[in-house]
Amino acid sequence: MRTHLCGDRALLIDVDQPAGYASATDAVLALTERLREVAHPGIIDLVPAAQTLLIHLDPAVLSLEGAQRLLDDTGLPPATASTGGGETHRIPVSYDGPDLEDLASSLGITTAELIVRHSGTTWRAAFGGFAPGFFYLSAASGPGLGTVPRRSEPRTAIPAGSVALAGEWSAVYPGSSPGGWQIIGFTETPFWDSAAERPALLRAGDLVEFYDKEHA
Structure with missing residues (x-):
């Protein structure tokens, strides 16, 4: 260090x-x-x-x-120690995002497999950035999705609650904003509430488990 x-x-x-x-x-x-x-x-x-x-x-x-x-x-804890130590959040997702089919095709898998791999991965809130309440989620366990390409043309407006992938990360857009991530679904769970005592749903170290609300 x-x-x-x-x-x-x-x-x-x-x-x-x-x-x-x-x-x-x-x-x-x-x-x-x-x-x-x-x-x-x-x-x-x-x-x-x-x-x-x-x-x-x-x-x-x-x-x-x-x-x-x-x-x-x-000192730095040994790698065998638990990493994160935060809350676990179960997030319902409607996997019907505009990039779902094209992204699955580019990865050489079916949309069903993409959904299974995304929802079958436990994600860790690594750090916040880009916008209030936006957290970069890294794969903590499960199949993951490898490295996902960003869109060649970013969108000027992505709605709040969009569940996205880019690079090695997943994320949920906490508010409407431009962005170049691949949108695979949507959630109604708020990730940012400026009126709340704790505005951001996540903090670094929390775990996120997405699940398909259509097949819960």
């Missing part, structure tokens, strides 16, 4: 792919979980990303040097 200063109130931890971990993202989530367990009052927020973890500090409680010592003492 490499540490970078971000002003006088934050550290950016750059995580490579340590031995035993399937990806750098898994290592980031393991470190995030460990620091949540430590619950140091000087840590204001933890912001994981694909290969980094940003640690926001209260300098009156925890200095940059103190945070570095805390990291040295805490």
Whole structure:
């Protein structure tokens, strides 16, 4: 792990792919979980990303040097430890998205197999980005779908609740926005509510299990 200063109130931890971990993202989530367990009052927020973890500090409680010592003492958990430690969300999906058939064809599988593989995968909320409530979901277990190409032409408006795939990720669009991901279905489960005490449904480390509402 490499540490970078971000002003006088934050550290950016750059995580490579340590031995035993399937990806750098898994290592980031393991470190995030460990620091949540430590619950140091000087840590204001933890912001994981694909290969980094940003640690926001209260300098009156925890200095940059103190945070570095805390990291040295805490260390990265072994890969055999649980990664994520969050809630599990069961999300009903209508698998009738506009890209479902073309995407299945490009992957060399049937639409039924695409649905089975997507709903048969347990997805982990790796990190948020792009829009409030938008989380990049990585395959934690199950068949997965490999690497999915983005659309050659992004759409100017994708409706809220769109269930999508791109690269190694799945996601649910929390609100209407432009986007170039492949839309395979829709859910009525809200992923962002600005009026709620906790606006985002997910947080990093949560697990997501999609299921076909037509065959539940």
